Amino acid sequence: DAGVIQSPRHEVTEMGQEVTLRCKPISGHNSLFWYRQTMMRGLELLIYFNNNVPIDDSGMPEDRFSAKMPNASFSTLKIQPSEPRDSAVYFCASSLPGTGDRELFFGEGSRLTVL
C-alpha cells in the first residue's frame, strides 16, 4: 500500500494567495483527518471526516480555511486568502473505523510558507 499521499510537499506563496493542499487516504480507510503542526502550538486537529462527511471542524482557525472530501479517495484543504501565520506543516492522516485502538496513518506532510 502506498500510504497516505499528500501534495504538494512544499509550497511557498505570498500573502493573499489561495493555497490548496491535497490528500489521498489509504484505500479502505473511512476516516480522514487534517492536522497542522507548528513549533508554538504543536499538532492541532483542524477537521476530520467519517465516510466523506465532515464530523468536527471546530479546529478550523477561521473562515479562510475550508476542507472538502468529495469521495473516499480524495480530500482538499484550502486557505483563501493565505496569511504568514498560516505557515506550518499540514498533515493528512487516515484510519480504519475503530474505537480503542484507532491508529492514525500520517502522510509526509505539506510544508507551507506564506511570505
Next chain:
Amino acid sequence: QKEVEQNSGPLSVPEGAIASLNCTYSDRGSQSFFWYRQYSGKSPELIMFIYSNGDKEDGRFTAQLNKASQYVSLLIRDSQPSDSATYLCAVLDNAGNMLTFGGGTRLMVKP
C-alpha cells in the same frame, strides 16, 4: 478544552539507559492513549497504545497508564541513538473519534 501536557525537553540520556517520558491529560473520560514517535522532518508514527491501567510492554518500550492520576508514561529501555526523536502523547476522546496530541518531548540519546 481537552488538554494533553508534556514536558518539551530536551530529555538527554546516555546510550543504554532508560528514558522515561511523561504525559498528563485533562479529560477524565478518555479511554485510549497513544505514543507516537516523530523524527525531525518526518511524520508521526505509532509506537504503541494502551487503554487499561497498568503496564503494557512491546520490545524495549513499556507504556504505563494511571487513569486515577490521569497520567500516562513511556519507558524506553536500552536507549539507542536511533531513538532520538520527538515523542508525542495522544489521547482519544470518549466517542473514539478525535485524537488530541500533546506538544511532544524531544529525546536525545547520546552515544
